[in-house]
Amino acid sequence: MxxxxxxxxxxxxxxxxxxxxxxxxxxxxxxLLWLVISHGAPGLTAGFFTSLPTPVGEPGGGVGNAIVGTFFMVGIASLFALPVGIGAGIFLAEKGDGKLGSIVRFTAEVLSGVPSIVIGIVAYGLVVSHMKRFSALAGGVALALLMVPSLARSTEEFIRLVPSALREASLALGVPAWKTSLRVILRTAVGGIVTAVLLAVARAAGETAPLLFTALNNQYWNTDPFQPTASLTVQIYNYAISPYDDWHQKAWTAALVLLLLVGLLNLVARFLSRNRLQGAPR
Amino acid sequence: MNAAQEISPVNSSPRRPVDSLDTPVRVSPEGPAPVVAAEPPKLTVKNLDAWYGSNHALHGVNLTVPPRSVMAAIGPSGCGKSTFLRCLNRMHELIPGARAEGTLLIDGQDLLSRDVDPVTLRRRVGMVFQRPNPFPTMSIRDNVAAGLKLNGIPGNHHEIVERTLRQSALWDEVKDRLDASALSLSGGQQQRLCIARALAVQPEVLLMDEPASALDPIATAKIEDLIHELKERYTIVIVTHNMQQAGRVSDQTAFFYMGDLIEVGPTEKIFTNPSEKRTEDYVTGKFG
Amino acid sequence: MPPPSDISAPAAHSTPARAGNPGDRAWGWGITIFGGSLLVVAGLILYELGRVAAPSWGQLGYFKFLFSSAWDPVQEKFGALPFIYGTLVTSGVALLIALPVSVGLALFLSEMGPRALRAPVAYSIEVLAAIPSVIYGLWGLFVMVPWLRSSVEPFLQKTLGFLPIFQGPPIGLGYLAAGVILALMILPTIASVTIEVLKTVPPSLKEGALALGATRWESIRISVLPYARPGIIGASLLGLGRALGETMAVTMVIGNSPEIHASLFAPGYSLPAVIANEFAEATGDVHVGALAALGLVLFGITLILNAIARILVEAVARGPKGSRA
The missing domain is CATH 1.20.5 (Single alpha-helices involved in coiled-coils or other helix-helix interfaces)
Structure with missing residues (x-):
């Protein structure tokens, strides 16, 4: 007992x-969440979203150019990464059971574990070392290289969620295999793929390390892909490691903006994936 | 998983006015070939063999199905009846490592040959699956027209949608909500939608792989009624786990066991006076 | 409707095609090219990394590069040891903290926790995984480091100060700070992979133990943990790989001093941190090359770790070995 x-x-x-x-x-x-909100919220004014950064001690100012820069570089990255990542994901889901498929899948798994700082060096080699200047393009390439492997794997997983019964149904109607893939399988998986894209974009928007020596930074507005460009994350970093209290305050506010952006993307992604495939036949 | 449906109340329920075994059968029980002399067979299967990898799943099957009749394939799990059905429109090719050899003639034309695109065959031989599988992203209307649209067949889809929905006894239930999602239908309605979808591409032969096994008794009864009506126009091959169902819906029955076609003949004869001991043991419930 | 016409059918249907029509073949090739492009990307990453690192090849001997602790770009002295040391120590500390917490979390979420709490906790872990690393760094720098300096490090010194790792002035910034923040960051990785692994444990194993009168913990210890062990090791390696390569948070709290100290309270440096700090302002091709060579070292370590981790996790997912039949 x-x-x-x-x-x-x-x-x-x-x-x-x-x-x-x-x-x-x-x-x-x-x-963490409480401090980002409580420290960040007081600085959250309309001007913070629309103004350029100001020098130390000068009141006002914001991270408008950094927000634009983040969107700009994530956009460039998506331009490269979405076709390759989604395409590779389709390959893995449709033809990924063979030898080439398992090699590609393993490569994607291993690549998604490569540190982002290393990817930064690669983008530096691909773009900066040739153009002899830091640029939004280089930042975009770095983010694209980070997005591709994880996008490929999550696209594959979402396509594989589509019940094989739908493929059978379509083929049994005499629809050719390629049309079945394109218009039945992918059509059904499209919500999942959008989710995968949003998650990849959210991750890219939060990356700092690979931008430090590819896009560098910029105190001004920039939409020229061949010029250095500010980003929200690099701006937070620079503010945080500075010795000035008012810059620390701006770091918290910028962090809140970044957290809201990433949180929103994640929420939308979750919402979309929840509504997908509900009640679809197994 | 099929154990439950074998004892489902459908089997014993007296809901059907016509008892299956009274259904007139077109051939005399003692005739050697179950074919009406006057009409050439719709479907002729000669020496059909199938393999999954090294597993020889189907051994030299020979049979014929007359036009506008229902043939039921029965047998215990793993006997090859579903493999047989899948070979009839080459859906077995979707399974990695599966292959089939033999001759499949529809109106005398071989469709199993390597030169024939399976797509061509599948437009002539439609299929309904065990579980209803409507396209979840499409409306009811688009589901019915899916085969036409995806194949790029021009024409008045609206008319075909109505006609096939009427044929599959679903029109009255859905005519007011054709644009609703197919997933808003009940399981039985979904299965009839899948039948409509298969009919819309105007096949000549309809294959049904245990079409009622996922449905409740009432929905099952509707599907069985529907099979009776459809055989006025189509040649139907149905796989069923449920012997009472085979008795109710089919004109001929083929009994498969361990990859062999043991016996094929008029349904009445198979159930009352089979020539083979194994058939008798199975239909009387001694095994399987 | 008239019955399907047999007369018209052959004309419409009998166009013979070779197995696999042109559309199928084009589609197959198209997606294969996309799949193959992933291999091209992998090759490109390796090639560019080697190319950027190349200028340092001639200047530095491998041995000297890896095992010298002098790092002075101005005099073109490049020894990677302080960074390798800092990376290994901080990641080791992180794993030491994160592993038990993650396994506890995973058990809470899959076996032991009250059901009502599981969903919010699982959601919190997802949030933890989604927070950008620069925000971890910010929080670490302004919240965690002061806390370590004023409470944790003095406490450790008082109680465990006889150990060399807990000696020296409590500065806050240093190996310990980097290790703790890394632990927090790799926790979601280890926990979520562990949960996946626990899910693959056949319920019959657990039920078998419970049916013999084992308590819930005993059934976990006897049947669940042994089964899941290779997978949990794999999950830890994945987390370790993440910790080794993590840049921003570490850069912000490790102190950035290229020295080797036994004490965890001392400031140090890590491979990613030095790349982050010096790359943009590198003084020449050799300096850039040396930094890229550090990147190559990091790449090599994480590559091997990830490969081993994947193999371990998949081995569990594939199911029991023969002995467990």
Whole structure:
């Protein structure tokens, strides 16, 4: 009887341990979110979204050019990454069971673990070292290289969610295989693919390291792909490591803006993937 | 998974006015070939063999199906009846490592040959699957017209949609909401929609792979009624796990066991006076 | 409707085609080219990395590069050891903290936690994974580092100060700060992969133990954890790979000093951090080359770790070995 009580005690002990683990993860998260919001919110004015950064000590100013720069470079990245990433994902889902498929899949898995700073060096080599200047294009290429592998894998997974019964149904109607893939399978998976794209875009928008020496930074508005360009993340970094209190304040506000942007993209992505394929035959 | 449906109340329910075994059968029980002499067979299968990798799943099947009749394929799980059905419109080719050899004649034309695009065959031989599989992104109307649209067949789709929905006994239930999602229908309605979809491309032969196994008794009864009506126009081959259903809907029955076609003949004869011991054991419930 | 006409049918249907029509072949080739382009991207990454690093090849011996601790770009002295050391130490600390927490989290989410709490906790983990690393760095720099300096490090010194790793002035910025922030960042990776692995454990194993009268924890210890162990190791390696390559948060809290210290309280440096700090203002081709060579080292380590991790995780997903039949 005593033995049983001991064993039950052990059981309870480990349950508590797992609860402590949860607290160890949730408390820092809560602290982080709360501080970004509470420190960031006071600086959140309309001007913060529309103005250029001001020098130290000068009031006002914002990160308008950095927001535009982030969108601009993520746009350039999507231009390269979406066709290749989605195309590779379709390949993996449709023809990925063979030898080439498993090689491509393994490559995608391993590439998605390559540190983003290393990808920055690659983009530097591909673009900056040839053009002899930092540019939005180089930043975009870096982000694209980061997006492709994960986009390929998530596209594959969303396409594979489409029940094979739909493929059978279409083929049994005498529809050729390629039309079946394009107009039945992909048509059904399109919501999932949009989700994958939004998640990839959200991740790219939050990247800093590969932009430090590809896009560099810029104190002014820029929409020339061949010029250095500001981004929200690099701006947060520069503000944060500066010794000035009013720049620290701007770092928090810019972080709040970035968090809202990334959070919004994630929310939309979740919403879309939840509504997809509900009730579809298995 | 099919164990449950075998004992489902459908089997014993007296809901159908005509008992299956009273259904007139066109051939005399003692005739050697189950074909009406006057009409050439719609479907002729000669020496059909099928393999999954090295597993020889179907051994030299020979049979014929007369036009405008229903043939049921029965047998225990893994007996080859579904493989047989899939070979009839080359859907087996979707399974990696599967292959089939033999001759499949429709109106005397071989459609299993390598030179024939399976797409060509599948437009003549439609198929309805075990579980209803409407296209989830399409409306009811677009589902019916899917084969026409995806194949780029021009014409008055609206008229065909109405006609095939009437043929599949679904028109009255959906005519006011043709643009609703196909997923808004019940399971039985979805299955009749899938039948309509298969009919819309005007096949000559309709294959049904346990079309009622995922449905409730009432929906099953509707599908069976529908099969009776459809055979006025189409040649139907149906795989069923359910012997009572085979008895109710079919004119001929083929019994498969371990990849062999054991016996084929008029349904009444198969169920009351089979020539083979194994057939008798199976239909009387001694195994399977 | 008239019955389908047998007369018209052959004319419309009998166009013979070779197996696989042109559309199918074009589609197949098209998507194969896209799939293959991923391999091209991989090749490009390797090639460019080597090309940018090349100017340093002649200047530095491999051995000297990897095992010298002098880093002075002005005098073109490049020794990678402080960075390799800093990377390994911070990642090691991170794994040491994150692994038990992640496994606890995974068990909470899949076995032990009250059901009502599971969804919000799982959602929190997803949020943790989605936060950009520069925001972790910001929080680390202004919230965590001061806390380490004023509370944690003095406490560790008082209680465990006899260990060399907890000696020296508590500065806040340093290996420990980098390790803790990394732990937080790799936690979602390890936890989510561990959950996936736990899901593949056949319920019959657990039920078998429970049916013999085992408590819930005993059934986990006896049947679940042994089964999932290779997968949990794989998950840890994935997390480790993430920690090794993480740049911004580490750069912001590690102190950026190219020295080697035994104490976790001391400032250090890591491979990604030095690349981030020096690349844009590198003083010449050799400096750029040396930084790219550091990148190559990092690339090599993460590549190997990821490959091993994937193989381990998939081995569990594929199911039990013969002995467990």
């Amino acid at each position: 005593n033995r049983l009580r001991w064993r039950k005690g052990v059981d309870r002990f480990w349950t508590v341990v797992s609860g402590v683990a949860v607290l160890a993860a949730v408390i820092p998260l809560a602290s």
